[in-house]
Amino acid sequence: MNINRQTHWNHIYATKPVDGVSWYQNQPEKSLQLIHQFKPVEKQPAVIDVGGGASRLVDALWAEGYRSLAVLDIAETALAKSQARLGPASEQIAWLVADVTNAELPDEAYDLWHDRAVFHFLVEPNEQAKYVQLVGKALKPGGVLVMSTFAPDGPEKCSNLPVRRYNCDEVGQVLGTGFKLLLSEREVHQTPFQTQQAFSYCVFQKL
Numbered sequence: 001m002n003i004n005r006q007t008h009w010n011h012i013y014a015t016k017p018v019d020g021v022s023w024y025q026n027q028p029e030k031s032l033q034l035i036h037q038f039k040p041v042e043k044q045p046a047v048i049d050v051g052g053g054a055s056r057l058v059d060a061l062w063a064e065g066y067r068s069l070a071v072l073d074i075a076e077t078a079l080a081k082s083q084a085r086l087g088p089a090s091e092q093i094a095w096l097v098a099d100v101t102n103a104e105l106p107d108e109a110y111d112l113w114h115d116r117a118v119f120h121f122l123v124e125p126n127e128q129a130k131y132v133q134l135v136g137k138a139l140k141p142g143g144v145l146v147m148s149t150f151a152p153d154g155p156e157k158c159s160n161l162p163v164r165r166y167n168c169d170e171v172g173q174v175l176g177t178g179f180k181l182l183l184s185e186r187e188v189h190q191t192p193f194q195t196q197q198a199f200s201y202c203v204f205q206k207l
């Protein structure tokens, strides 16, 4: 665990309102659209939201009937906000406080891995490689990765931390030959501060 990184994120969620951060979405529409479009055909796919923070994605999936849900984040203060919001339902969701660059996840456990605005914080190749190793291990064969990062014309920093900006081909180059790109899209996110941020939304299949 990178303690400085964890302290940073715990502090953010402990001191700012949920809708007082640039990445806030009242409804994560693009993520939901892509999950609906690409989720495997099983009735109840196992989904993990990596770096889920206090996102309402887990609420939306729970409301839709998904019952195999996990949210991983380095900040327990973020997960506590989601747990409080969800109430009793939160007891049936797996909450994992971990750094994605050294987390331990079960092998081939998930049908769908979602990441909005987390991978792009890994600016060092060795950390990107650890992420790729983990997603490759934890996704089932044929499983789907829905990944969104800042686009090449997106911000150079988020939460005062440097990021790497990507188009989906560039994400694919980091993921390597174990993943096939299925879809590339772009979204301009309106922040709560009336500014705009360009995102790449990329869908991959684990081969």
Ligand SMILES: C[S@@+](CC[C@H](N)C(=O)[O-])C[C@H]1O[C@@H](n2cnc3c(N)ncnc32)[C@H](O)[C@@H]1O
Pocket (backbone or CB within 6 Å): 005, 009, 023, 024, 025, 050, 051, 052, 053, 054, 055, 056, 072, 073, 074, 075, 078, 098, 099, 100, 101, 115, 116, 117, 118, 121, 158
């Ligand atoms: C920009 S926020 C996005 C949160 C959420 N995905 C959303 O769309 O609302 C980035 C999130 O990644 C988490 N995070 C940052 N680095 C991480 C790491 N190395 N491992 C796990 N989570 C991390 C932060 O705590 C934060 O919740």
